[in-house]
Amino acid sequence: MKETIAFLKKNRVTQFFLSIFRSLYFLPYLYYSKKWKLNILSPLSTVKNINAKKLSVARFGDGEFNIIFRKKGIGFQPYSQELSCDLLNVLVKEKTELKVGIPHGYRSVSHDKFKVKAFWWSYVVKHHKDILNFVSKSNDQEYLDASFTRTITELKDKNYISSVMASIKEIWEAKQILIVEGSGTRFGSENSLLSNAKSVSRIIAPAVDAYGKINEIRVAMRDFLTQQKxxxxxxxLIALGPTATVLAGEFGDMVQTVDIGHLDLQYEYLQKGFYKKVKIETRYDNETVNGSAYVTNNDKEYDSEIIDIIS
Structure with a gap:
């Protein structure tokens, strides 16, 4: 039954009619977005700022908002009071090198495809109290765009997409990368996403409820970082859902730390010539039907990069 419901939610016909229905929220969305005047950078400006200032990023999206304000878990991450508090701590803490990211859809959807526009029209209107509550707790005057990691499937201008992706790859140009990822994420493996990095090391954490192992993940990260000259x-780079937001908040002022989300999946779509979500056989994907079923390749390079497995 769950798989049937998930299929219907992600079905293209269902999505089309849902987008039409969500269009009814356009005018109230316009009211809220113009009233708030949130200072959220565009996807490209976000990445250019990350590069120019060597910023760390902790991203807050609809999943994090559900955990903080609705006391609801998301598919791969159960709710806990501790997680909610840790997310809020990232928001309210004094920051130097760390910036908070929230979706540009809270301010503007000018760069987005129609389906994405319609989603944000509906979401902002339905959750406007949560968004105001979030902003009232934050000490940030300017936000990065949390959606820069979803550039491929959400933006409509392919030239703009290319510019964003080229800038993203500059983040790790000639750098030593530590990837902290869920099992099956395989960020940057068997593609050219990290080809310009100096080296890659990986800490593998659980794909489901990574927060339940956050103390072990912290220890593994510190062990690696203390060994670097x-x-x-x-x-x-951290790809662990809400746990990534927490860890980016904790480590972001010590070392450049980017909550990188689904960027690798987005890059896989692009490499295959798609600007929409498709099944990637070698990746775990929490947002697709049967996304936990993936093919494990015998990739010796990937295996050699793993420095710790937390299960």
């Missing part, structure tokens, strides 16, 4: 040469 110069942290200016290191970039940490």
């Amino acid at each position: 110069n942290l200016d040469d290191v970039v940490v």
